[in-house]
Amino acid sequence: MEKKRLNGKIKYWEGIANKTRHEKLTAISTQEIQIQELRKKIKVNEDEIKKYSKIVNEQAEQIDYLTDLNDRTIDLTTESKNGQYTFNSQTDQCVMDLLDCGLSFEKVGPAIKNVLCMCGLRSKDDRYPKKDYVSNCNMRRLAISQVQTAEICTAAANQTLYTDETRKFGETFSSFITTDENKTPFLLGLKQMSNKAAQTQLDTLKSILNDIETRIKCLVDQNLQTSTSFNILKNIKYTMSDRAATEIVFNQLLKDYREKLLKEHVEKYDDLPDVEKRYSIAYVQLFLWSTSNS
Structure with a gap:
C-alpha cells in the first residue's frame, strides 16, 4: 500500500513536472518569438x-x-558724405574691367551677381550696379583714359600719329591714335565730323586735344600753365595715313599748326637759327604704302 501511494505521488509530481516543463518550453518559444519581433523593431528603429x-x-x-x-x-x-551709399572704388574698377571686355551696360550688374554666387558670396546690402550707374561709370572711365593718354603722350618722344576716317549710317567719323617708339598705341579720341575735308579733320583733332586739356584741368591741375595740346603735338614726329589726297593736305595743315604752336610756346623762336628751327619742327611724313616709284 505504501509503495502504491509512493508511485501515485511520483506520477503526480511527474505530471506536474511535465506540465511545468511544457509551460517553460512554451514560454521560451513565446519569448524567442517576442525577441525576434523586438529585434525586427529595433532594426526598423535603427534604420529610422x-x-x-x-x-x-x-x-x-x-x-x-x-x-x-x-x-x-x-x-x-x-x-x-551726405549719408547715402554709393559703390566703392573696387566696384568701379570691376565695372570698368567688364566694360573693357565688351559687356553691355545692362549685363554688368547680373554678371557681378552671378560670379559672386559662384564664389559663395553676395553683396552685403544686395545692391548691384544698374545700367544708369554703369553708364556714369563709363563716362568716368573715359575721363581716366584721357588723363592717362595725356600723361603718357606728353612724356613720350618720337610719337607717330595715325588717322583714320570711316562712315557709318551716313555719318563720318575720324579717329586719332598715337604710338610711341615701342609701338604701344594710345587713342587720343574718336569724333563725328561734318564732312571729310582736311580742315575739318584738323579742327576735330584740335577739339579732341582741347577735351583732353579740359579734363586735365578738371581732374589733375586746375592751375595748369602749359598747354597740354602743345605738349602732345610737340612729341609727334611722324604721321601714318592711307595716302589719300585729304590726308596729304591734313598732314600739311597739321605741320603748319604745329609750327604755329612752337612759335607761341618756344621762347624767341623767330630768333633761332634755321637749323634749330628745322629741328624744332621736325615732322617726317610717312605713308602706309610707298608709292610705286619708291
Missing part, C-alpha cells in the same frame, strides 16, 4: 534613426551654410 540622423545632419549643414553665408558677404558700397 539613421534616416532621421541623416536629415538632421543635412539640416545642420544647411543651417551652418546659411549662417556662414550671412557672414560671407562682400561690401560693394561705401557711405558718402
Whole structure:
C-alpha cells in the first residue's frame, strides 16, 4: 500500500513536472518569438534613426551654410558724405574691367551677381550696379583714359600719329591714335565730323586735344600753365595715313599748326637759327604704302 501511494505521488509530481516543463518550453518559444519581433523593431528603429540622423545632419549643414553665408558677404558700397551709399572704388574698377571686355551696360550688374554666387558670396546690402550707374561709370572711365593718354603722350618722344576716317549710317567719323617708339598705341579720341575735308579733320583733332586739356584741368591741375595740346603735338614726329589726297593736305595743315604752336610756346623762336628751327619742327611724313616709284 505504501509503495502504491509512493508511485501515485511520483506520477503526480511527474505530471506536474511535465506540465511545468511544457509551460517553460512554451514560454521560451513565446519569448524567442517576442525577441525576434523586438529585434525586427529595433532594426526598423535603427534604420529610422539613421534616416532621421541623416536629415538632421543635412539640416545642420544647411543651417551652418546659411549662417556662414550671412557672414560671407562682400561690401560693394561705401557711405558718402551726405549719408547715402554709393559703390566703392573696387566696384568701379570691376565695372570698368567688364566694360573693357565688351559687356553691355545692362549685363554688368547680373554678371557681378552671378560670379559672386559662384564664389559663395553676395553683396552685403544686395545692391548691384544698374545700367544708369554703369553708364556714369563709363563716362568716368573715359575721363581716366584721357588723363592717362595725356600723361603718357606728353612724356613720350618720337610719337607717330595715325588717322583714320570711316562712315557709318551716313555719318563720318575720324579717329586719332598715337604710338610711341615701342609701338604701344594710345587713342587720343574718336569724333563725328561734318564732312571729310582736311580742315575739318584738323579742327576735330584740335577739339579732341582741347577735351583732353579740359579734363586735365578738371581732374589733375586746375592751375595748369602749359598747354597740354602743345605738349602732345610737340612729341609727334611722324604721321601714318592711307595716302589719300585729304590726308596729304591734313598732314600739311597739321605741320603748319604745329609750327604755329612752337612759335607761341618756344621762347624767341623767330630768333633761332634755321637749323634749330628745322629741328624744332621736325615732322617726317610717312605713308602706309610707298608709292610705286619708291
